[in-house]
Amino acid sequence: MTEPPPPPPRRRPLTLRDVSEASGVSEMTVSRVLRNRGDVSEPTRRRVMDAARRLGYVPNRIAGALASQRVNLVGVIIPSLSNMVFPEVLAGISEVLEETGLQPVVGVTRYAAAREETVIYEMLSWRPSGIILAGVEHSAATRAMLRQAGVPVVEIMDTDGVPVDSMVGISHRRAGLAMAEAIVAAGYRRIGFLGTLMPEDHRARKRMEGLEEGLAAAGLTLADREYYAGGSALAKGREMTAAILGRTPDLDFLYYSNDMIGAGGLLWCLEQGFDVPERLGLAGFNNIELLDGLPRRLATMDACRREIGRRAAGIVLARQAGVVVELTPTLQPGDTVRRR
Amino acid sequence: MTEPPPPPPRRRPLTLRDVSEASGVSEMTVSRVLRNRGDVSEPTRRRVMDAARRLGYVPNRIAGALASQRVNLVGVIIPSLSNMVFPEVLAGISEVLEETGLQPVVGVTRYAAAREETVIYEMLSWRPSGIILAGVEHSAATRAMLRQAGVPVVEIMDTDGVPVDSMVGISHRRAGLAMAEAIVAAGYRRIGFLGTLMPEDHRARKRMEGLEEGLAAAGLTLADREYYAGGSALAKGREMTAAILGRTPDLDFLYYSNDMIGAGGLLWCLEQGFDVPERLGLAGFNNIELLDGLPRRLATMDACRREIGRRAAGIVLARQAGVVVELTPTLQPGDTVRRR
DNA sequence: CTGAAAGCGCTAACAG
DNA sequence: CTGTTAGCGCTTTCAG
Numbered sequence: 205m206t207e208p209p210p211p212p213p214r215r216r217p218l219t220l221r222d223v224s225e226a227s228g229v230s231e232m233t234v235s236r237v238l239r240n241r242g243d244v245s246e247p248t249r250r251r252v253m254d255a256a257r258r259l260g261y262v263p264n265r266i267a268g269a270l271a272s273q274r275v276n277l278v279g280v281i282i283p284s285l286s287n288m289v290f291p292e293v294l295a296g297i298s299e300v301l302e303e304t305g306l307q308p309v310v311g312v313t314r315y316a317a318a319r320e321e322t323v324i325y326e327m328l329s330w331r332p333s334g335i336i337l338a339g340v341e342h343s344a345a346t347r348a349m350l351r352q353a354g355v356p357v358v359e360i361m362d363t364d365g366v367p368v369d370s371m372v373g374i375s376h377r378r379a380g381l382a383m384a385e386a387i388v389a390a391g392y393r394r395i396g397f398l399g400t401l402m403p404e405d406h407r408a409r410k411r412m413e414g415l416e417e418g419l420a421a422a423g424l425t426l427a428d429r430e431y432y433a434g435g436s437a438l439a440k441g442r443e444m445t446a447a448i449l450g451r452t453p454d455l456d457f458l459y460y461s462n463d464m465i466g467a468g469g470l471l472w473c474l475e476q477g478f479d480v481p482e483r484l485g486l487a488g489f490n491n492i493e494l495l496d497g498l499p500r501r502l503a504t505m506d507a508c509r510r511e512i513g514r515r516a517a518g519i520v521l522a523r524q525a526g527v528v529v530e531l532t533p534t535l536q537p538g539d540t541v542r543r544r
Numbered sequence: 545m546t547e548p549p550p551p552p553p554r555r556r557p558l559t560l561r562d563v564s565e566a567s568g569v570s571e572m573t574v575s576r577v578l579r580n581r582g583d584v585s586e587p588t589r590r591r592v593m594d595a596a597r598r599l600g601y602v603p604n605r606i607a608g609a610l611a612s613q614r615v616n617l618v619g620v621i622i623p624s625l626s627n628m629v630f631p632e633v634l635a636g637i638s639e640v641l642e643e644t645g646l647q648p649v650v651g652v653t654r655y656a657a658a659r660e661e662t663v664i665y666e667m668l669s670w671r672p673s674g675i676i677l678a679g680v681e682h683s684a685a686t687r688a689m690l691r692q693a694g695v696p697v698v699e700i701m702d703t704d705g706v707p708v709d710s711m712v713g714i715s716h717r718r719a720g721l722a723m724a725e726a727i728v729a730a731g732y733r734r735i736g737f738l739g740t741l742m743p744e745d746h747r748a749r750k751r752m753e754g755l756e757e758g759l760a761a762a763g764l765t766l767a768d769r770e771y772y773a774g775g776s777a778l779a780k781g782r783e784m785t786a787a788i789l790g791r792t793p794d795l796d797f798l799y800y801s802n803d804m805i806g807a808g809g810l811l812w813c814l815e816q817g818f819d820v821p822e823r824l825g826l827a828g829f830n831n832i833e834l835l836d837g838l839p840r841r842l843a844t845m846d847a848c849r850r851e852i853g854r855r856a857a858g859i860v861l862a863r864q865a866g867v868v869v870e871l872t873p874t875l876q877p878g879d880t881v882r883r884r
Numbered sequence: 885c886t887g888a889a890a891g892c893g894c895t896a897a898c899a900g
Numbered sequence: 901c902t903g904t905t906a907g908c909g910c911t912t913t914c915a916g
Contacts, residue, residue: 888915
């Protein structure tokens with residue numbers, strides 16, 4: 205680290221008035237030119253643009269938003285950025301918002317309800333044009349804030365619950381149930397579940413409940429479970445798989461709450477020489493891109509993340525209220541479920 | 545007895561005046577209470593808080609920022625969110641900013657200079673308290689904007705260049721050079737490079753240049769190269785490795801521009817039965833968490849991402865100018881470089 | 885087509 | 901401790 209030299213001049217940011225004076229055009233007309241609003245003669249327009257560019261003027265949106273009561277921001281509240289799933293939803297949102305002048309602003313809750321409340325409060329204090337947030341489980345205070353906000357609110361990813369306003373996602377309960385049916389149909393009988401311990405991961409929990417429901421319908425119950433928290437998911441997948449199979453060696457199917465731990469489990473099983481999928485079947489959830497590079501294709505279910513983002517953005521754009529969209533995830537059996 | 549229906553959604557958001565009227569306290573004092581500023585008697589404070597909570601008041605930061613000329617936002621501009629590296633830098637930034645009242649706002653450039661310019665322009669229009677951006681290569685217009693902004697600007701990740709203001713990172717050229725030295729010292733002689741084709745990935749390019757410089761010092765040159773763009777990095781790593789070894793079978797070391805393609809290459813080599821690291825050495829870059837779960841530990845270099853984020857945030861917090869911090873990445877030889 | 889006046893909702897700076 | 905008075909930099913509205 206070097207010594208900081210004398211701090212360079214931090215001048216006052218330029219204002220519309222500076223551009224007005226430099227161009228000899230009234231502030232009002234400068235404003236019109238810069239916003240492309242109303243009719244302005246070509247010569248005037250050019251003089252203004254030249255002055256603005258020459259000075260390096262950047263408009264002050266704070267003042268603009270206050271005066272116009274309009275903000276081009278959409279709040280997007282998600283639990284985490286280290287789980288690839290959320291950047292993908294974001295990509296879908298950006299895709300739609302891209303050329304509309306609206307701009308997503310991301311807030312991260314780290315799967316904590318208290319943080320979610322704070323993050324949403326902060327967001328709303330900037331008076332965004334809409335809110336998109338992951339999940340349907342929120343504190344009473346959060347729901348109240350959202351209801352009062354007076355802008356479109358879209359809860360995404362999960363449709364097992366009652367939304368504040370609009371909702372776009374899949375039913376994770378039904379996803380788990382569909383997986384149970386596929387597992388049973390493939391002839392597996394001793395099923396284990398491996399997942400996150402985080403009590404706030406409602407979607408993983410719902411998938412497990414759906415799985416149990418589906419197994420129950422076939423007269424089966426979960427034979428064993430294994431939970432984890434933190435660390436490298438790929439490494440955890442290995443450890444957990446070793447642990448659950450060590451404890452309950454006769455399991456013939458492992459359902460992972462996400463693809464990353466599933467991938468770890470798959471690598472471990474292949475190294476150990478397990479006969480996958482004959483002796484042992486495996487499945488994850490999410491259809492992450494990484495699966496493309498594994499030695500064998502893990503069974504999974506695509507959660508329609510991009511599409512969810514697109515739909516949610518569309519609702520905000522159209523200023524719709526009370527819309528509910530339930531998408532259907534597709535099962536991708538890959539190479540780790542027996543074919544009958 | 546019938547429940548009174550919940551209050552209907554409010555069209556006009558509440559203002560300080562509403563809280564003032566509901567509590568019978570002047571707007572100014574309400575403002576003081578809500579900001580925890582100046583002395584206010586306990587009874588008054590309580591009346592205000594009660595009214596604010598009861599009404600569900602959320603302050604309008606747009607007005608607040610305009611009046612106070614202070615914005616609690618720090619712009620963070622990164623190329624991508626799907627590359628884990630950046631969320632990790634972000635985590636370091638958040639860690640420091642967490643309890644300071646400052647809040648990071650993320651912008652994504654997708655490795656495109658034009659988009660970077662737009663994103664930064666948008667950011668600056670909100671008059672943030674600081675800007676942290678990845679890389680030191682920016683368009684002249686971008687640099688001009690940044691210089692005019694009048695707030696701390698910290699360019700991160702890379703120190704091979706001239707910063708607009710402050711700079712925190714590692715020298716990627718030197719990282720490549722250090723890797724070359726390690727490779728040569730381990731006795732490898734026929735080295736191949738595998739990396740991104742993106743012309744905007746300056747850091748990967750600098751590592752390659754550093755590598756070549758280091759090899760040259762030992763009288764060696766790069767024996768072959770292979771580039772890719774898009775798709776699953778893990779899968780690409782496999783394909784590229786197959787391609788380069790198909791073309792130049794006598795290569796004895798592969799240097800990957802990032803760990804994800806390196807991991808793909810490693811998996812492929814192990815499946816093909818290559819003798820790693822004796823017959824063929826491998827190395828990546830970044831030390832991503834995923835490496836923990838692979839069958840063998842890929843050699844890599846830790847790019848100090850979290851620390852970079854922390855330092856950058858610290859500079860913004862302290863409103864410092866012209867600070868330069870060069871961190872030194874540590875080589876982690878793992879299991880894929882011969883030991884001599 | 886262009887300009888002048890009146891705020892947007894809040895806070896700095898003073899008075900009391 | 902509490903209230904009053906001016907704006908913050910821009911846009912809306914309404915005249916020319």
